[in-house]
Amino acid sequence: MACIVQKFGGTSVATLERIKHVAELIAEAHTTKRVAVVVSAMAGVTNKFVEYAQNLGSFEGDADYDSVVSSGELVTAGLLAITLKNMGFKSRSYAGWQIPIETSSNYGSAVIQSVNPTNLERDLHEGIIPVVCGFQGISSENRITTLGRGGSDLTAVAVSDALKADLCEIYSDVDGVYTVDPNLYPQACRIDKIHYNEMKEMAALGAKVLQEQSVDYAMKKNVRIRVASSFVENKGTIISSDLTDRKFSGLAITQNLSQFKIIHELESHLPIIELLEQYFIRCEVLKVSNGKFSILVDRTKIPLMQGILSKESCILNVKREMIRKNFSRISVIGSGFTQCDREKLISVLRKAKIEVFCCSIRENGINLVVLTENLLKSIDILHKSCGLRE
Ligand code: ADP
Ligand code: ASP
Ligand code: MG
Numbered sequence: 001m002a003c004i005v006q007k008f009g010g011t012s013v014a015t016l017e018r019i020k021h022v023a024e025l026i027a028e029a030h031t032t033k034r035v036a037v038v039v040s041a042m043a044g045v046t047n048k049f050v051e052y053a054q055n056l057g058s059f060e061g062d063a064d065y066d067s068v069v070s071s072g073e074l075v076t077a078g079l080l081a082i083t084l085k086n087m088g089f090k091s092r093s094y095a096g097w098q099i100p101i102e103t104s105s106n107y108g109s110a111v112i113q114s115v116n117p118t119n120l121e122r123d124l125h126e127g128i129i130p131v132v133c134g135f136q137g138i139s140s141e142n143r144i145t146t147l148g149r150g151g152s153d154l155t156a157v158a159v160s161d162a163l164k165a166d167l168c169e170i171y172s173d174v175d176g177v178y179t180v181d182p183n184l185y186p187q188a189c190r191i192d193k194i195h196y197n198e199m200k201e202m203a204a205l206g207a208k209v210l211q212e213q214s215v216d217y218a219m220k221k222n223v224r225i226r227v228a229s230s231f232v233e234n235k236g237t238i239i240s241s242d243l244t245d246r247k248f249s250g251l252a253i254t255q256n257l258s259q260f261k262i263i264h265e266l267e268s269h270l271p272i273i274e275l276l277e278q279y280f281i282r283c284e285v286l287k288v289s290n291g292k293f294s295i296l297v298d299r300t301k302i303p304l305m306q307g308i309l310s311k312e313s314c315i316l317n318v319k320r321e322m323i324r325k326n327f328s329r330i331s332v333i334g335s336g337f338t339q340c341d342r343e344k345l346i347s348v349l350r351k352a353k354i355e356v357f358c359c360s361i362r363e364n365g366i367n368l369v370v371l372t373e374n375l376l377k378s379i380d381i382l383h384k385s386c387g388l389r390e
Helices: 016-030 045-055 063-069 071-086 118-125 152-163 196-204 212-221 270-278 299-316 339-351 372-385
Strands: 003-008 034-039 090-094 101-103 112-115 128-133 136-138 144-146 167-172 193-195 225-229 237-240 248-263 283-289 292-298 319-322 327-334 358-362 365-371
Touching: 003 016, 003 152, 016 034, 016 071, 034 071, 034 118, 034 152, 045 063, 045 071, 063 071, 063 144, 071 090, 071 128, 090 118, 112 152, 118 128, 118 152, 128 152, 152 167, 152 212, 193 196, 196 212, 196 237, 196 248, 196 327, 212 225, 248 299, 248 372, 270 283, 270 299, 283 358, 283 365, 292 299, 299 319, 327 372, 339 358, 339 365, 339 372, 365 372
Parallel strands: 003 034, 003 167, 034 128, 090 128, 101 136, 167 225, 193 237
Antiparallel strands: 101 112, 136 144, 225 237, 248 292, 248 319, 248 327, 283 292, 327 365, 358 365
């Protein structure tokens, strides 16, 4: 009998009604397959817990922060197991530590080291549907860890690998991976299949339909993923090592970037970037000159960044000032990009009088930074000129 892992994200389990619906999907799959389930917290719950912890001055990196923000998953797993039992199935819920899913001690963005399949295999053998909390692990210090935002996707992939499952199904509120976030650009098209490399780049650069680390893990362990909707029946998108022959796959968008000028007395700006990265703050460098540089940073990371720079300013002698608030990054995703592709994309935007503030190129992506007021127009132009319309 085939074995699958089904993961349900926050919107799929947002209410008791949605949990009942998800239980029906699981029941249907259970008639022909062995099914293990992974769940997220109900929509909005993790954000609330993050807010509570941050209001008390606790951020990623603090083990107690992880205890707080991981707790929503336990509620969903328990509620779903209860619902399945009410329907006459055998089921049981698991916290990450009960599997156990062992991780590094990087609280807030822990890395999975191993997943013990023993309990899950026994359950599947006995016809029990195991429901595992996504997002959670346990460190060698015997403390609860979390796998970074969106980390239930990673749990699902790692559990699929541990069980040698035939497929990892990720159920969400969208019916697959689209050429652009369909909530932002309704003309976006669903992609039938996409290679791990391109999906990883899309996820890394803002397409939160899958967590970046989950795609990386799937690629390393060759776990086949299907992204589908729990709201409508559909084919979804397959993510695998199958190659496609298209050059452009899609656009990934990051909004809410703010520009900061940082003035310092160091020989180079690199120690400051490294310091920010230690706290998982990724930034894009816009301009560098002697003793100052300007960066783009995610708006939600500003309080954390300001805290870190104030704490370190006596050592690094750093001053900062915010310049402009509203930048967005459009990342054109595909394969085999050259400088010529980069120039073409810049020129197509410039023709439409859209200023490109920064443009970098990687093998699978070209990043273009524009003012957010020009975002939708830029997406439309790039979507058409990259031939992403059907
Ligand atoms: P879940 O709560 O199920 O984990 P997420 O909110 O993490 O779901 O991811 C689904 C969301 O990802 C969609 O609602 C959509 O707005 C967003 N998204 C961003 N880029 C894309 C894309 N290229 N294709 C599909 N969805 C995307
Ligand atoms: N609940 C966690 C989050 O919101 C993990 C997840 O949903 O994947 O980030
Ligand atoms: Mg998600």
